[in-house]
Amino acid sequence: MAEDQSPEEDRPDQTLGEIGLWHFAPYLMNRIMGRYNANLQGSVRAQSLTTAKMRTLAVLAVVPGLTINELSVYAVTEQSTMSRTLEAMEKSGLIRREARASDARVREIYLTDAGRAEFDAVWPTMYARYQELFTGIDDAERAAFVGTLQKMLKNVRLHDL
Structure with a gap:
């Protein structure tokens, strides 16, 4: 065909x-x-951000307080890669880990002020590349496409049980 x-x-x-x-x-x-x-990645090379760091910054900017397992899922990154990424980001002062109030064994991850500033610096580039994806696609098509993707994500999650 x-x-x-x-x-x-x-x-x-x-x-x-x-x-x-x-x-x-x-x-x-x-x-x-x-x-x-x-x-x-080519656009943010000057900021020395890996894809994993960029995704981590973006996710934590929107959903703070995730565990490493949750963050790995949201950032679509293997847990071992996420662990190394978080170690580097913590050393760089971009994130902090805090014990969960309800269970001190669980560590939640948050952006620091430096991490927020790093995300704020990279976001315009991320948004510009995002907008390029939808060049020539009207608002109705975009909304329908995103709705379809959300349904597909739900379908994929059904198989994770």
Whole structure:
């Protein structure tokens, strides 16, 4: 099947060749995010931020007080990578860890003022790359697309149980 053709029917036994890469959503999502991350990394190279650090700053700017496990999920990063990233960020004064009030064994992670300033410095670049993703896409299409992604995320989470 040609790249620009869509499958004529949705059968459970379709092959990837029949679907085609240009109609296989996981391929498209990975390809888009791979390019987005590469473009973003190139744009923030001067700030010496890795993708993991950038994601950590962004997530903690919106959802403070996460555990390392929660942060790994939100930042889409392996826990071992997140652990190393947090150690480096803590040494740099970008984050702090605090014992959870209800359970002192659990450590919650927060941005420091320096971490917030670092996020505030990188956000304009992150937002500009985000806006580029939606060039030529109107508000209604964007809202429908984001709604579909949210449904897909819920579907994926169902399999995590």
